[in-house]
Amino acid sequence: MGFLRAWPAWARPDHPVFSLEAERRGGVRSLALLQMGCMPLLFAVVGFALALILLIGLPTLVLSGDADQIITLLSIAVTAMAVVQAVGGAMVNVLTIASTAPLVSGEVELQSWNLLRATVLPLHDILFAKLAAAIHSQRLPLTALLILRVISLVTALLLGMGFLLRDTFYWMSRAEYRQFWQEGMWAPIVIAVVVAAVFWVTQPLVQMGLNGAIGMLASVSGRTRSRAIASALAGRLVLWIGAAMVNFSAIYGLAFLILGNWLEPRYASIEAFRTLPEPTPAQAVWMVGLVIAGYILVVMASQIGLTLAMLGIAQRRARLLGG
Amino acid sequence: MPDSAAAQPFGQRLRRVITAPRASYRRRRIMRRIYLLSVALLTIGMLVGIDRLTFSSPQPWIADPRQYMLSGKLTLSFVLVFTMQMIATWLISVRAARMAASGVPRAGGQLLRARLRVIWRSLRGEALLIVLLRLGVFGVAAVAAIYVYTGWFGRPISSEPGDLILQVIRRGSPLLIILPLALALIQSLVGPFLRVRCSTALGALAATYTADRPMRPWAGMAARLGAGLAFSLALLWGLTVVVLTYLTLTEPGSSFDALLRPLPLLRGLTDEAASLAAAAAGAALVIALQMAGQIVLAGVFTHRAERRPALPDPRHTEPFLSSVKG
Numbered sequence: 001m002g003f004l005r006a007w008p009a010w011a012r013p014d015h016p017v018f019s020l021e022a023e024r025r026g027g028v029r030s031l032a033l034l035q036m037g038c039m040p041l042l043f044a045v046v047g048f049a050l051a052l053i054l055l056i057g058l059p060t061l062v063l064s065g066d067a068d069q070i071i072t073l074l075s076i077a078v079t080a081m082a083v084v085q086a087v088g089g090a091m092v093n094v095l096t097i098a099s100t101a102p103l104v105s106g107e108v109e110l111q112s113w114n115l116l117r118a119t120v121l122p123l124h125d126i127l128f129a130k131l132a133a134a135i136h137s138q139r140l141p142l143t144a145l146l147i148l149r150v151i152s153l154v155t156a157l158l159l160g161m162g163f164l165l166r167d168t169f170y171w172m173s174r175a176e177y178r179q180f181w182q183e184g185m186w187a188p189i190v191i192a193v194v195v196a197a198v199f200w201v202t203q204p205l206v207q208m209g210l211n212g213a214i215g216m217l218a219s220v221s222g223r224t225r226s227r228a229i230a231s232a233l234a235g236r237l238v239l240w241i242g243a244a245m246v247n248f249s250a251i252y253g254l255a256f257l258i259l260g261n262w263l264e265p266r267y268a269s270i271e272a273f274r275t276l277p278e279p280t281p282a283q284a285v286w287m288v289g290l291v292i293a294g295y296i297l298v299v300m301a302s303q304i305g306l307t308l309a310m311l312g313i314a315q316r317r318a319r320l321l322g323g
Numbered sequence: 324m325p326d327s328a329a330a331q332p333f334g335q336r337l338r339r340v341i342t343a344p345r346a347s348y349r350r351r352r353i354m355r356r357i358y359l360l361s362v363a364l365l366t367i368g369m370l371v372g373i374d375r376l377t378f379s380s381p382q383p384w385i386a387d388p389r390q391y392m393l394s395g396k397l398t399l400s401f402v403l404v405f406t407m408q409m410i411a412t413w414l415i416s417v418r419a420a421r422m423a424a425s426g427v428p429r430a431g432g433q434l435l436r437a438r439l440r441v442i443w444r445s446l447r448g449e450a451l452l453i454v455l456l457r458l459g460v461f462g463v464a465a466v467a468a469i470y471v472y473t474g475w476f477g478r479p480i481s482s483e484p485g486d487l488i489l490q491v492i493r494r495g496s497p498l499l500i501i502l503p504l505a506l507a508l509i510q511s512l513v514g515p516f517l518r519v520r521c522s523t524a525l526g527a528l529a530a531t532y533t534a535d536r537p538m539r540p541w542a543g544m545a546a547r548l549g550a551g552l553a554f555s556l557a558l559l560w561g562l563t564v565v566v567l568t569y570l571t572l573t574e575p576g577s578s579f580d581a582l583l584r585p586l587p588l589l590r591g592l593t594d595e596a597a598s599l600a601a602a603a604a605g606a607a608l609v610i611a612l613q614m615a616g617q618i619v620l621a622g623v624f625t626h627r628a629e630r631r632p633a634l635p636d637p638r639h640t641e642p643f644l645s646s647v648k649g
Contacts, residue, residue: 036541043548050555062602070566
């Protein structure tokens with residue numbers, strides 16, 4: 001267990017608050033069942049979906065004689081995995097919120113918060129040890145989600161490779177092909193794919209942190225467990241709707257500016273773009289690749305920033321509790 | 324009492340110790356028999372239902388009502404029995420892994436094989452049921468072949484896959500059909516038992532990585548389901564890499580025919596028959612790989628589980644070894 005030494009004291013199992021919280025969680029049988037059953041359930045659903053896709057898809061692929069249909073098969077597989085992940089991810093989000101929201105509100109409700117504050121442990125340690133124990137109890141669902149993310153990433157990369165080979169390189173002239181490699185037009189694509197892959201794989205971790213922070217903030221704000229859970233779930237819903245709206249607007253706006261105006265200035269609906277020269281293919285690929293990578297990085301940074309901000313506010317509010 | 328217990332053979336004592344603490348063992352045995360009987364009866368009932376109720380009144384615009392009725396009933400029966408055996412196979416794998424994970428791992432690991440044998444024996448009934456269901460799949464296929472290729476039950480019915488198979492046998496090589504069929508038959512007969520062996524070994528191995536006793540069955544199930552998922556992924560990813568590599572090398576053709584055409588065995592065949600032969604060869608390869616994997620991996624998992632002492636349960640200790648050895 002040498003790797004644990006690198007972790008802060010509050011995140012180690014021998015921390016008194018961590019062990020107390022972990023012990024409490026072990027006693028809740030229904031929660032433990034949900035957590036333990038998550039991995040087999042997710043594997044069963046994805047395995048069943050894949051087996052069905054292969055069972056129906058492979059004979060069709062072979063008997064049709066059209067090798068390009070492998071791309072259709074991959075698309076269906078990626079879609080199925082994405083749907084399972086969305087449902088599984090939502091389930092784990094709710095589980096995380098349900099386990100973090102009662103962390104402090106439960107102590108306040110049972111009037112043991114002041115007792116805990118009377119110990120020599122600093123507030124920061126108490127809060128973070130509780131949060132770490134709650135997140136530690138979610139390690140199995142988190143591992144399952146991370147495995148599924150990696151699996152779907154590899155499948156999606158194969159699908160992307162198929163599209164690139166069959167729909168892009170296939171139609172390129174020799175000159176265009178040479179230009180693609182010699183002028184470094186592959187570089188922005190690689191940058192965008194790497195950033196997107198990192199974003200995709202780390203999302204369960206980032207989301208768990210974000211949900212934990214929402215739960216913790218609700219926990220220090222509510223005086224009872226039920227109120228804290230309800231406000232945390234409502235907060236998550238509001239955040240989800242807000243994020244969807246902001247992302248939709250931003251993506252639509254960027255696509256309108258770049259694809260609809262900058263790429264084709266002659267037909268631009270914004271007059272300012274009409275005077276600009278038409279970008280070369282290399283400029284277009286660089287711009288689109290870097291905008292995608294930049295956008296993903298901004299989203300990730302805002303998720304992490306929001307998590308840290310909520311944890312900071314939770315710490316401030318916790319100081320006022322029971323005083 | 325200790326004297327009479329000590330007089331019993333070791334295997335019997337082991338079985339007694341494994342099963343005795345479970346008060347619900349008898350109930351489970353009855354439930355298992357009910358399950359076996361209900362699956363068998365359900366399959367037979369559904370087959371009778373398909374025969375009596377489906378494809379019985381062809382629409383007036385159908386040119387050959389007999390052909391329509393027979394091919395419809397046979398296809399539906401084939402799909403039904405195939406699905407039933409798939410579900411039963413899936414269930415037995417998960418059950419075997421779960422049983423092995425929850426009952427097998429103990430410190431030391433010397434009794435692992437004996438414990439695994441007890442689980443194999445208790446799952447013999449389910450495995451036999453799967454063999455019967457798989458033979459049922461072959462039975463439906465055999466009836467279809469009789470209707471397509473012989474005139475024993477009246478005028479032969481026409482079938483496109485049937486014609487393609489005949490073409491592969493006559494113009495290509497009978498081996499292209501016989502070999503996959505033989506492998507599929509062998510897999511049907513021994514596959515369920517191999518699967519039980521492999522699943523129990525995997526379940527036992529997964530459980531040795533889990534200290535918490537209540538978590539062991541879940542770990543076993545997750546490992547078994549993960550292994551199934553890995554097999555499907557290997558098939559999908561492997562095929563994609565092969566197809567994309569082939570397509571990249573043989574630009575601009577996107578049909579399999581260009582690849583299949585140079586093979587001597589497939590030279591005289593039409594494109595569809597060549598594709599069918601290639602699919603049969605691919606299926607044979609997958610079946611062979613799966614069987615080899617089940618045999619090899621079962622040994623590897625058992626060996627590994629034997630050498631990995633189970634992690635001590637932090638909340639529970641059981642004097643198991645002392646109770647068995649008397």
